[in-house]
Amino acid sequence: MVIKIWHGSEKIIKKPMYNEGKIHNDYGKGFYCTESKELAKEWACKEIGKDGFANCYEFDTDGLKILDLSDDKYNVLNWLAILAFNRNFKTSLSVAREAKKYLINNFGINTDDYDIIKGYRADDSYFAFARAFVNNQISVDELERAMKLGKLGEQIVLKSPKAFERIKYVEYEIAENQKYYHRRLERNKKAEDDFTELLINADIKGLHIIDIMRKEEENSD
Structure with missing residues (x-):
């Protein structure tokens, strides 16, 4: 299937290059795109006063191996484990350090064999939700709701x-x-703002990361 995808950038990119980009992005090195032109234009404007570019591509996905994290067989902890593996998590609390290791070891997915990854885009505001979860501040259900706040949208990563x-x-x-x-x-x-409200009204009875670790829950549970 041929789809149209967009990449927001400060420059025009006619030939995306394999194995370039930042290693500590959400899903590691790759070319990060979206099917939303409007989101790509937002991502292209990181600094005030400078126009950006929404680069448009046709992309043939036939025969490619795709890791689609929105598929029912995956959950928000799989996404978070991949995020924890790739991005720099500053974890000052001991529970957060242990949570990060636990997520990677028990909910992580080996992405090396995939051609494409589809999933949430964790820009700075949304990365706060991930930190709050590993710090035991919000529950799994609250994390899932938080990731839908603001209509963040999915990204497609080559x-x-x-x-x-x-x-x-x-x-x-x-x-x-x-x-x-x-x-x-x-x-x-x-x-x-939504995150602040979420913390104020956090459900202490929900399933938190400390509960998951104590119960020794794994991806198959």
């Missing part, structure tokens, strides 16, 4: 040389900074 062979540049659209930088700020502000 991981393998085979995937990079399938992507074809089409065009670009300018992301007007005056419009999309402020939209990005509004989205983040909404997420932060």
